[in-house]
Structures are given as structure tokens and as C-alpha cells.
Amino acid sequence: METKRIVFVGVGGQGNLLTSRLLGEAALSAGIPTVVSEIHGMAQRGGIVESAVLLGDVTSPIVSNGEADVLVGFEPVETLRALMRCNGNSVVIANTRPLPPFTVSIGQGKYPPIDETLNMIRKRVKRLIAIDGNGLAEEAGNPLSLNMVMLGALIGSGTIPVMAEQMKAVISSSTKKAFLDSNLKAFDLGMEKAR
Amino acid sequence: MHKLLKDAPGSHFLLLGNEAIARGALEAGVAFATCYPGTPSSEIPEQFLNISRETDLYFEYSVNEKVAMEVAAGAATAGLRTIVTMKHVGLNVAADPLMTLAYVGVKGGMVIVNADDPSLFSSQNEQDNRYYARLSGLPMLEPTNTQEMKDFTIAAFDLSEKLELPVILRTTTRINHIRGDVAFGALKPRKTKDVFKKNPFRFVTVPAVSRNLHKMLLEKFDKALAIANDSPFNSVTGTGPWGIVTSGVSYDYVLDAVKDLHIEDKVSILRLGFSWPMPKALCKGFMKKVDKVLVVEELEPIVENDLRAIAQEEGISIKIKGKGVAGLSRLFEYDPGMVRQAVATYFSKEYKAPVPVDLSAVPPLPGRPPNLCAGCPHRATYYAIKQAFGKDAIHPTDIGCYTLGLLPPISMADFLICMGSSVSSACGFSRATDQKVAAFIGDSTFFHSGITGLINAVHNNHKFTLVILDNGTTAMTGHQPNPGVDAKAMGLDGTRVSIVEIVRACGVKDIHVVKPFKVAKTIEAAKAARDYDGLSVIISEEYCPMFAKAIGERKKSRPFQVNHGKCKNHRDCINLIACPAMYLDGEQVEIKKDLCIGCSVCAQICPENAILPLKE
Numbered sequence A: 001m002e003t004k005r006i007v008f009v010g011v012g013g014q015g016n017l018l019t020s021r022l023l024g025e026a027a028l029s030a031g032i033p034t035v036v037s038e039i040h041g042m043a044q045r046g047g048i049v050e051s052a053v054l055l056g057d058v059t060s061p062i063v064s065n066g067e068a069d070v071l072v073g074f075e076p077v078e079t080l081r082a083l084m085r086c087n088g089n090s091v092v093i094a095n096t097r098p099l100p101p102f103t104v105s106i107g108q109g110k111y112p113p114i115d116e117t118l119n120m121i122r123k124r125v126k127r128l129i130a131i132d133g134n135g136l137a138e139e140a141g142n143p144l145s146l147n148m149v150m151l152g153a154l155i156g157s158g159t160i161p162v163m164a165e166q167m168k169a170v171i172s173s174s175t176k177k178a179f180l181d182s183n184l185k186a187f188d189l190g191m192e193k194a195r
Numbered sequence B: 001m002h003k004l005l006k007d008a009p010g011s012h013f014l015l016l017g018n019e020a021i022a023r024g025a026l027e028a029g030v031a032f033a034t035c036y037p038g039t040p041s042s043e044i045p046e047q048f049l050n051i052s053r054e055t056d057l058y059f060e061y062s063v064n065e066k067v068a069m070e071v072a073a074g075a076a077t078a079g080l081r082t083i084v085t086m087k088h089v090g091l092n093v094a095a096d097p098l099m100t101l102a103y104v105g106v107k108g109g110m111v112i113v114n115a116d117d118p119s120l121f122s123s124q125n126e127q128d129n130r131y132y133a134r135l136s137g138l139p140m141l142e143p144t145n146t147q148e149m150k151d152f153t154i155a156a157f158d159l160s161e162k163l164e165l166p167v168i169l170r171t172t173t174r175i176n177h178i179r180g181d182v183a184f185g186a187l188k189p190r191k192t193k194d195v196f197k198k199n200p201f202r203f204v205t206v207p208a209v210s211r212n213l214h215k216m217l218l219e220k221f222d223k224a225l226a227i228a229n230d231s232p233f234n235s236v237t238g239t240g241p242w243g244i245v246t247s248g249v250s251y252d253y254v255l256d257a258v259k260d261l262h263i264e265d266k267v268s269i270l271r272l273g274f275s276w277p278m279p280k281a282l283c284k285g286f287m288k289k290v291d292k293v294l295v296v297e298e299l300e301p302i303v304e305n306d307l308r309a310i311a312q313e314e315g316i317s318i319k320i321k322g323k324g325v326a327g328l329s330r331l332f333e334y335d336p337g338m339v340r341q342a343v344a345t346y347f348s349k350e351y352k353a354p355v356p357v358d359l360s361a362v363p364p365l366p367g368r369p370p371n372l373c374a375g376c377p378h379r380a381t382y383y384a385i386k387q388a389f390g391k392d393a394i395h396p397t398d399i400g401c402y403t404l405g406l407l408p409p410i411s412m413a414d415f416l417i418c419m420g421s422s423v424s425s426a427c428g429f430s431r432a433t434d435q436k437v438a439a440f441i442g443d444s445t446f447f448h449s450g451i452t453g454l455i456n457a458v459h460n461n462h463k464f465t466l467v468i469l470d471n472g473t474t475a476m477t478g479h480q481p482n483p484g485v486d487a488k489a490m491g492l493d494g495t496r497v498s499i500v501e502i503v504r505a506c507g508v509k510d511i512h513v514v515k516p517f518k519v520a521k522t523i524e525a526a527k528a529a530r531d532y533d534g535l536s537v538i539i540s541e542e543y544c545p546m547f548a549k550a551i552g553e554r555k556k557s558r559p560f561q562v563n564h565g566k567c568k569n570h571r572d573c574i575n576l577i578a579c580p581a582m583y584l585d586g587e588q589v590e591i592k593k594d595l596c597i598g599c600s601v602c603a604q605i606c607p608e609n610a611i612l613p614l615k616e
Helices: A016-029 A076-085 A114-122 A133-139 A143-156 A164-174 A177-194 B017-027 B043-054 B065-078 B088-093 B095-104 B130-136 B146-163 B207-230 B249-260 B280-289 B302-314 B336-346 B377-389 B401-406 B421-432 B443-459 B499-505 B519-531 B545-550 B572-577 B601-605
Strands: A004-011 A034-038 A048-055 A068-073 A086-095 A127-131 B012-016 B032-035 B058-061 B082-087 B110-116 B167-172 B178-183 B234-237 B242-246 B267-272 B274-276 B292-296 B319-321 B438-442 B465-470 B510-514 B536-541 B560-562 B582-585 B588-591 B611-613
Touching: A004 A016, A004 A076, A016 A034, A016 A048, A016 A143, A016 A164, A016 B012, A016 B178, A034 B012, A048 A076, A068 A076, A068 A143, A076 A086, A076 A114, A086 A114, A086 A143, A114 A127, A127 A143, A127 A177, A133 A143, A133 A177, A143 A164, A143 A177, A164 A177, B012 B017, B012 B146, B017 B043, B017 B146, B017 B167, B017 B178, B032 B043, B032 B065, B043 B058, B043 B082, B058 B065, B065 B082, B065 B088, B065 B095, B065 B110, B082 B088, B088 B095, B088 B110, B095 B130, B095 B207, B110 B146, B130 B167, B130 B274, B130 B302, B146 B167, B146 B178, B146 B207, B207 B274, B207 B280, B234 B280, B242 B249, B242 B280, B249 B267, B249 B292, B249 B336, B267 B280, B280 B302, B292 B302, B292 B336, B302 B319, B377 B401, B377 B465, B377 B519, B377 B536, B377 B572, B377 B601, B401 B438, B421 B438, B421 B443, B421 B465, B438 B443, B438 B519, B443 B465, B443 B499, B465 B499, B465 B519, B499 B510, B499 B536, B510 B519, B519 B536, B519 B601, B560 B588, B572 B582, B572 B601, B601 B611
Parallel strands: A004 A068, A068 A086, A086 A127, B032 B058, B032 B082, B082 B110, B110 B167, B242 B267, B242 B292, B292 B319, B438 B465, B465 B536, B510 B536
Antiparallel strands: A004 A048, A034 A048, A034 B178, B012 B178, B234 B267, B560 B611, B582 B588
16 A cells, blocks of 8 residues: 655644544544654644654654655645655645744744745645635634645545545544534535645 | 443554553553653543543542652552553652562552653653663563554553563653554453552561562562563564664664665564563574664663673674664654664665755744743743842742743743752752742642752741742643642542642741732732742742633633723833733734733733723
């Protein structure tokens, strides 16, 4: 079975740990060997959160620099910062909505323009799928469903061997009823954008 | 029902490594669990806490690791299957009971879970606790993946009962925090009571007894060695002339490296899962069959040097190397690419590493350091103490969220080595200098190891100020209870221990209990404490806002906003308080109303009274 190495990066509170766990659950239910790795700890305090999902014929739980097949970035600057995980053949799925770090908010640093940030990513990898994830989450009726949008975009990109139906089954079984419709809608919107 | 209680042998689940350890303990019939929380071990006791609410499993958050170890030792000596969990530096705290518990041994199986933290993701050092197995003489198991974390835990209980010795299960952050496939086995019933049979010649370690016990420990060690040599957790795969010896998560990297380099037929891999006692006969046989050996182990060159010793004794003269091969060093955790490169280099196999994208032309990106939350009471306390003590005072600090007071603009953390060091080091700083000293410690850390330092300060007439930041919970590791919390609010039945009564009972004469969101009064108390000729203690009481929200105790407060007509742009708010709810919109400070919890600290320090509650 082909190996796929997927890295997720975001900021504490954006829900990327849940995303990697759900992807792991879906892969396991599809019979694909899976290992997920997470870094816990400072996530609640506005820091960077990275996780990885490795699918297929691989034992190691983490992804070395230059070895990610797919990088899913929930925040533009963090996507660029994590780009060393990628090589020229990688696919990057990036949310375009910035979440400026506190250092920028108080004037101790400058947040680079989004277009420049995306261009710096685009010219270094095989394919950049840039989507307004927060916009789509709002369209789905739940601003907190950004992670579902990004998961949909990952499946829609066709880069990994997990099917949309398998993913949706896991989302359905692990989402509270009140958020299920909006989460599934967010997933679909992300998937359509990335196709 | 808790997901780890499912009676579903043969079913597969995606489990966190730490959940797999908890499940393994349940399958082994664990009846008694203790811990002090610490990343990366904290999710193990979290499972036990929830499971203990719906079963007869006994679980406690003990006051520190030494206490947790001793509580567990009592239960295991009485005959129960017992588990105690802690992070690597926690085992330093518990090292005293550990060393002599090894002498007396146990009756019920006792597993000590020790979580190391290579790369220091959330620790003050990256010590290699494989040394503790060697120091204590206790057996050590090192799992590699989630399934093994469950299986090795079960085996550790059996081994412990067989040898009548505690067994150390050693993990690293990387495997504590992986999620992977785990096949469930059957759950074993718990034995929750036994009868202690007195035997002072085994359990009371006066010198005459311990001389004999040490001999017995060495005999048990020989038994353990024989088991290790035949253990299925120690395996040799492949028959090639290139030898690789490895353990823990490094085994994963080695397996991938060998496959990626297509050298399966060239290598022999010795994997040490039952790693102490070092399976000497197995290692000897392995080294006799290969041409050279590469040792892939994170942190210290322990296996590397042990192999050299065995080789010397057996007259084996092959090359044995680990540290120094390509990127393999004593620093930080390994990764797959690093190990692949090391294997290729050592065995002269041609290999082209994937090339990471070139980021040299990317301008520096703004940093994103972690920060105290919006409305965190620590920020308010720090502000008040700084007003009273100025910038030259020495601030020994301690381990908790408040260590983030290190960062500007607070910049009030000057010394930190371990849990409790704030109080005792303040004794030294205040004697050795004429500077003012105000030390910081959190509520949980105060109970953990601050109290003895405080008694020392009273008895030896030290003069400084101790600030106890009481936010009602153990916030840093995920809101665990501690003896000072309102257990009922958390749905627990623990008895609350009053910090102020302890401080008074220790003999402190100058005590100030403050509410840090009342800024002027807190500054006033801080000045009085500063001017007191002796030891003073400030107890700053305010809930962690995230914890308060979680237990439904957060009071509804309106968020604040900046009144543009009144604001003269002094920026004291953003420059001195720097709450993450604040931001600059051009040159104007604004407050994010969805982040502001209405603590009003910024409003109280604004010289123009320009920060006001948001009108509904």
C-alpha cells in the first residue's frame, strides 16, 4: 500500500487535533494502516499546534522535514512556517484567513500580506489549494467548523486514499447533533472548493 | 460507559498511547491507581479518574510523585494490582521511595509508568530515565506503538508479580501522544481488597534487614535477566551482516529506514523491548553474527556503552557506534529522516534524502509564543507585584502556567529549576543579596513541594515575600484537582485543604489574602508585604477563567471597550498588561469583545479612565 504523510498545522483552538484524529478513525475504519501523532501541552495558550497522520505502509509516527505529501494549514503564516515539512512535490491546502499572533496585535511584528504569503508557498510546491476556510465555515452556519472545511478540502483534493463517505460516517458518529448538519455542510463546501 | 471499559475482545479502536496504557492496566485487573499529573503522562490518570467514577477502581491525584509512589507501594504490598504514573522529572521526586521499594519489593503487581520528554516539549530538562532502571535494579519495558503500550502494560503486571518487584514502563512524549490501532483483549476482574501479612524482616528496612534485602534484589535481578534473554519483547529480525540495535520509538524509524533503503536482506535488527536487565546472552549472540553494529537510541548512549561492555567481556571486536553517526546525537528526539540518513551513512549505502523546500528567501515571520490567556489572574498579580517591588527585585518562580511570566512585558521570572524551587531558592537569594525577593508559586505546586520550603524559611528567619497564585486548579496540565480545590464543584469528594491555614500553621506572621482583579488593594498589600521585616506571604485568589467556565463558576461580566474620545494613547494597557484580548488598529488600542472576560484590570490602570464596559 502506498504511503501518505499528512501534516496539519494550526493555532490552539482551531481544532486541528480533532481533524487528525477523525482522519485516523476514518482510515482505520477503511482498513488503512494508520498512525496519528500530536503534540499536546501549550495548545490552549495560543501556541502553534502540529499533528500528523501517516497512512499505509509506514511505521514511524512523525514526518521529517521535506517528507510531507500533504500539508494542511489552518492559518496562512503558520502554513508558511511549517513549509519545511514539504518538498517540491508536496500539495499544500491552506486556509487564507489570517489569525495574527499576539506579537503582531501589539505592534511587535508585521503580518506579511496574504497574497505574498500564498505566493511564497505556491512557487515552492507542486500544488497549492488556497481556500477561505473561515468564510466557508460561516457559510455552513457554524464559524467553528473550519476544521471540517479543511478536512473536506483534504478529501476533495484527491491526494489521500480515504473516501468522502468514510470520512462523513466518522464525522456523523462523533459530532453532537446540534452541529452535525453544519459540520457536514462545511465538509462538503471544503470538498467542492478543493476538487 | 467509558470507552476503555468496553468488554469487546478482538475489537479494534484508535487509541491515544496513554489511553492504551490505561486499557492495558484494566485488562490486567488494576485495582489501584495513583499519580501526580505531568505532560506527557497526564492523559493516563485522566482515564483512571473517569473510570473510577463508574467502577470500584481506586484512583487518586496524590499531592506529589513521592507520595503517589508510596501510596501505591502500600497498596501493592498489601496485594493489589497497582499503577503509578508520572513524568520523567517526577521520578526524581519519587526516587527516594523507588530505591528502597526495590529492596522490599511488592506482592500485588506494581507498574511505574515513567514518561520521558526528549526535545523538552514541556519540561525543564531531557534527562534519560533509563538510568533509573540501572540505579534501582528494577526491570524496564519500552513499548514502541499503541498496541504494545497496552500489551507491555499487561506484561509488566505479570512480570512484577512473578519477580515480586515493581516494573518500570518507560515511554517518551512521542509515543504517549500517538494514536494508533489497538486490539482489545478481555478485561480481568479487579481484586480491590487483600489482607496485609506482617513481615518486618522484609518490609522494615533497618540496616540489618536491608543488607539481606539487597542480596535478594540481586537474586531477583538474575531471574529478571533470564526472563529478558527469552522475552518475546526482545527480538532479532533479519539475518544480514549489518547489525542495528534499537528500542522505543527509534525502532519505528529503523523499520522504515531499512524498508526505504531496500536493505532488508542486508540487516539484522535487535529490538530491545524488555530493555533492563540488558539481555546479555541475546546481545552476545547477536554481536557474534554481525559485522558491525549501529545503535539507534534517543538521548544517552546507554545501550551503546552496555554493548561495548558485553563485547569486551566476550572478546568480540566488531565496531559498535551510535552517537556521532550522521545526525544521531545525545540531544533531542530523533526523526525518520535522521535515522534513515544514519543507517545509510554507517553502512555506506547510497541514499538521496528528500530535499525540503528552500525557505532561505522567506522574510522572518512574526513569532507566536504561548501567552497567558485573556483575563488570566496571574497577569493581574504580576502587575501589582511589579508596582510594589519595581524592576530590580529577584523573582524565583515555579512550574505552572505562570512560568509564562518570563515573557515581556511581564518579565518577572528570574530563576527556576524544579517544582518547589521558588520558595527554597528565595531563602538563598535573600540571604546572599540585599535585593528584594518576591517568589511565585502556584497552588498545586505549593502543595506538591512548596510547604517544606516555607517551613524552612520560617524556621531559619529568612526575609522575602512568597506569592501563592491560587487559581483553584492545576491549570497547566489540564485542570486536575489538588488539595486546595473545591472538589465538590468538580463532582469529586476530596476534602479541601486551606492554603491560608497551612501558611499560618507554618508560622508565617505577615499574611495577605488578595483578589488580584482589585488592582489598588492588591498593590497596597504587595507594598505592605515588601516593607515587612521578615517573611511575608501573599495569597492571590482568583479562578483560572477557563476552569471557572468549565465548572460553571464564571461570573457573567460585560466585556470592556476603549472609549476613543477619552483615550490619549498612553498605552499602559497594552504595554504593561498585554492581554491577548487587546490589539492595535492602526494606532488605536482596541479590545476584542469575544476574548475579553471583563476582568477590568486594564480599565483600572488606564490613566484616562478610557476603558469602559461595553454598553449592551
